Amino acid sequence: xxxxxxxxxxxxxxxxxxxxxxxxxxxxxxxxxxxxxxxxxxxxxxxxxxxxxxxxxxxxxxxxxxxxxxxxxxxxxxxxxxxxxxxxxxxxxxxxxxxxxxxxxxxxxxxxxxxxxxxxxxxxxxxxxxxxxxxxxxxxxxxxxxxxxxxxxxxxxxxxxxxxxxxxxxxxxxxxxxxxxxxxxxxxxxxxxxxxxxxxxxxxxxxxxxxxxxxxxxxxxxxxxxxxxxxxxxxxxxxxxxxxxxxxxxxxxxxxxxxxxxxxxxxxxxxxxxxxxxxxxxxxxxxxxxxxxxxxxx
Amino acid sequence: xxxxxxxxxxxxxxxxxxxxxxxxxxxxxxxxxxxxxxxxxxxxxxxxxxxxxxxxxxxxxxxxxxxxxxxxxxxxxxxxxxxxxxxxxxxxxxxxxxxxxxxxxxxxxxxxxxxxxxxxxxxxxxxxxxxxxxxxxxxxxxxxxxxxxxxxxxxxxxxxxxxxxxxxxxxxxxxxxxxxxxxxxxxxxxxxxxxxxxxxxxxxxxxxxxxxxxxxxxxxxxxxxxxxxxxxxxxxxxxxxxxxxxxxxxxxxxxxxxxxxxxxxxxxxxxxxxxxxxxxxxxxxxxxxxxxxxxxxxxxxxxxxx
Numbered sequence: 001x002x003x004x005x006x007x008x009x010x011x012x013x014x015x016x017x018x019x020x021x022x023x024x025x026x027x028x029x030x031x032x033x034x035x036x037x038x039x040x041x042x043x044x045x046x047x048x049x050x051x052x053x054x055x056x057x058x059x060x061x062x063x064x065x066x067x068x069x070x071x072x073x074x075x076x077x078x079x080x081x082x083x084x085x086x087x088x089x090x091x092x093x094x095x096x097x098x099x100x101x102x103x104x105x106x107x108x109x110x111x112x113x114x115x116x117x118x119x120x121x122x123x124x125x126x127x128x129x130x131x132x133x134x135x136x137x138x139x140x141x142x143x144x145x146x147x148x149x150x151x152x153x154x155x156x157x158x159x160x161x162x163x164x165x166x167x168x169x170x171x172x173x174x175x176x177x178x179x180x181x182x183x184x185x186x187x188x189x190x191x192x193x194x195x196x197x198x199x200x201x202x203x204x205x206x207x208x209x210x211x212x213x214x215x216x217x218x219x220x221x222x223x224x225x226x227x228x229x230x231x232x233x234x235x236x237x238x239x240x241x242x243x244x245x246x247x248x249x250x251x252x253x254x255x256x257x258x259x260x261x262x263x264x265x266x267x268x269x270x271x272x273x274x275x276x277x278x279x280x281x282x283x284x285x286x287x288x289x290x291x292x293x294x295x296x297x298x
Numbered sequence: 299x300x301x302x303x304x305x306x307x308x309x310x311x312x313x314x315x316x317x318x319x320x321x322x323x324x325x326x327x328x329x330x331x332x333x334x335x336x337x338x339x340x341x342x343x344x345x346x347x348x349x350x351x352x353x354x355x356x357x358x359x360x361x362x363x364x365x366x367x368x369x370x371x372x373x374x375x376x377x378x379x380x381x382x383x384x385x386x387x388x389x390x391x392x393x394x395x396x397x398x399x400x401x402x403x404x405x406x407x408x409x410x411x412x413x414x415x416x417x418x419x420x421x422x423x424x425x426x427x428x429x430x431x432x433x434x435x436x437x438x439x440x441x442x443x444x445x446x447x448x449x450x451x452x453x454x455x456x457x458x459x460x461x462x463x464x465x466x467x468x469x470x471x472x473x474x475x476x477x478x479x480x481x482x483x484x485x486x487x488x489x490x491x492x493x494x495x496x497x498x499x500x501x502x503x504x505x506x507x508x509x510x511x512x513x514x515x516x517x518x519x520x521x522x523x524x525x526x527x528x529x530x531x532x533x534x535x536x537x538x539x540x541x542x543x544x545x546x547x548x549x550x551x552x553x554x555x556x557x558x559x560x561x562x563x564x565x566x567x568x569x570x571x572x573x574x575x576x577x578x579x580x581x582x583x584x585x586x587x588x589x590x591x592x593x594x595x596x597x598x599x600x601x602x603x604x
Contacts, residue, residue, distance in 0.1 A: 005494075006493075006494045007491060007492060154451040154456075154459075157447045157450055157451045158444060160447065161443050161444050206494070212429070213425065213493055216425045216429055216432070220421065220424050220428065227381075230375050234375055
């Protein structure tokens with residue numbers, strides 16, 4: 001039986017950024033460019049509307065007003081969702097390429113081609129499957145739970161809750177078992193929806209451990225980054241900490257109100273952090289795939 | 299399969315204090331300095347702002363939202379560096395204790411360093427803490443869900459369910475900690491981040507590790523009762539008598555912060571130094587057995603490398 005080290009898989013993102021600091025720098029710059037372009041486009045096209053929505057949310061509890069604003073913002077979602085899907089595919093593709101085809105390092109592993117298109121399609125397929133699976137699982141759990149509830153008494157109620165908890169465990173189990181579909185699709189240059197199921201047979205616990213450790217590491221990095229960001233921002237702005245909080249509720253009415261000094265620091269810092277986070281989050285599955293599947297064709 | 303000897307392992311910290319008392323003194327200095335930085339930050343920035351807020355409230359003037367916001371932001375800004383400082387100090391101290399047990403010949407600077415080993419040990423410590431938090435959080439969610447659901451049917455059964463699940467959660471948490479805790483000396487000794495490798499290493503030894511930890515903890519408790527009690531009462535008594543001479547503790551705190559902090563400073567320094575010494579001894583007693591257990595359980599090649 002093939003296996004892998006969950007610790008090494010969870011740490012792959014760190015290894016990648018330590019061994020290829022220029023790649024991390026390039027990804028950070030690319031992240032910054034994308035963030036600035038997205039912000040410019042949003043403010044130019046929807047800035048006043050977003051500010052209006054913020055004002056409506058703050059001043060009124062009337063859901064019809066907020067709904068009317070959301071209708072006006074529908075074109076925004078039509079722009080943001082596909083753009084987000086493409087950008088995410090590019091990031092995932094870059095991390096998978098760095099792990100699975102390390103010598104293919106042109107453009108710091110960043111591309112927009114067949115690999116990324118397949119990853120985007122796979123994500124769409126998984127969104128549909130996840131909705132369908134959640135529906136079926138909820139239905140089954142609901143029926144079983146209702147049956148248990150009908151028994152009555154503390155045992156029936158307890159059984160009912162245990163069924164709901166079990167359904168959450170089933171959901172996590174299925175997600176982990178299918179989590180190598182992305183690297184499989186990338187490595188084999190074909191969309192692989194269920195191949196991961198066979199690959200992950202008998203390695204559920206090591207995979208779950210790797211993902212859990214990766215999650216913990218991301219929490220550590222984010223907490224540390226927050227401390228560093230607050231310190232840098234406080235020092236840069238002469239101790240005016242109130243400016244830092246405003247970054248999370250930016251004024252989108254114009255470019256000058258949006259791009260404050262605190263926001264600029266946040267964008268630069270966030271770009272670096274985003275690049276690091278992408279490496280940390282997406283690399284473990286690629287390593288697990290490489291170790292479980294065997295050598296990958298470059 | 300290698301076995302953990304209870305007496306050899308649990309008393310490793312006490313033996314280390316006997317072998318290297320000067321190193322323990324140096325470790326106390328680290329604790330004192332690491333505590334002094336946040337205390338200075340705390341008293342320098344937060345206490346005066348907090349006392350101002352209290353005075354405004356006592357005078358009947360509701361502090362404005364801006365004042366409250368500024369205080370909260372100061373609190374948040376100070377909290378980060380304080381926690382970071384404490385984490386670095388813990389990593390340095392823990393690594394020094396591991397070094398003293400696993401590489402006794404490497405005794406420069408009282409085994410104190412600040413390098414890759416400390417960084418990795420600190421990171422592993424932080425990861426174990428967060429994992430414990432996740433286990434507690436998940437366990438509490440399950441416990442609350444099941445207890446509330448049972449309470450709809452029977453209050454008595456809900457109490458029983460809460461008790462059983464509470465005990466189960468504590469057992470689970472203890473077991474997970476025992477299975478992962480050797481990741482700390484393992485990471486230090488091997489110079490690489492280790493987490494689930496410790497799970498393999500501690501297979502079949504969770505109960506032995508539990509008794510080692512229990513015995514080490516009992517030694518710390520006895521030490522705390524004897525030394526901590528005497529020192530604590532002496533310092534608190536000295537502060538109280540000093541405050542009494544100045545018209546009572548309440549009177550002292552009504553003066554400007556700079557004044558009463560200045561008056562109490564020598565006593566706080568003496569108390570801090572004694573508690574730092576106590577903290578260093580307690581840390582040695584708790585952490586040294588981990589390194590000793592690792593030395594016993596590690597495969598021969600790694601043990602030889604150590």
